[in-house]
Amino acid sequence: MISQQFIRRVTLKRETVETFDRYPFSLPAIRSLQHIDLHPDVTFFVGENGSGLHSTDATASLAHRTNSLFCSTMACGTS
Numbered sequence: 001m002i003s004q005q006f007i008r009r010v011t012l013k014r015e016t017v018e019t020f021d022r023y024p025f026s027l028p029a030i031r032s033l034q035h036i037d038l039h040p041d042v043t044f045f046v047g048e049n050g051s052g053l054h055s056t057d058a059t060a061s062l063a064h065r066t067n068s069l070f071c072s073t074m075a076c077g078t079s
Helices: 053-064
Strands: 009-011 035-037
Touching: none
Parallel strands: none
Antiparallel strands: 009 035
16 A cells, blocks of 8 residues: 555646746646656655755665666756
8 A cells, every 4th residue: 555645646736827838837748737646666856956966866876776867957958
């Protein structure tokens, strides 16, 4: 059974979006977004550039001897 402490779904409240003509809502992926289902076996670290996310991710990967998939906005090719 999945614990209730995990966020299982993120839903875009489309009725609260003033316009889909401005960034980020103008992006095709966001414009068509209804919701995103999240799996409890995946951890997301979210933060501003320079807040230490890469260091946190690298340290956790080394400690647990796992591979890491770190994606910053620069590394993913977005701005």
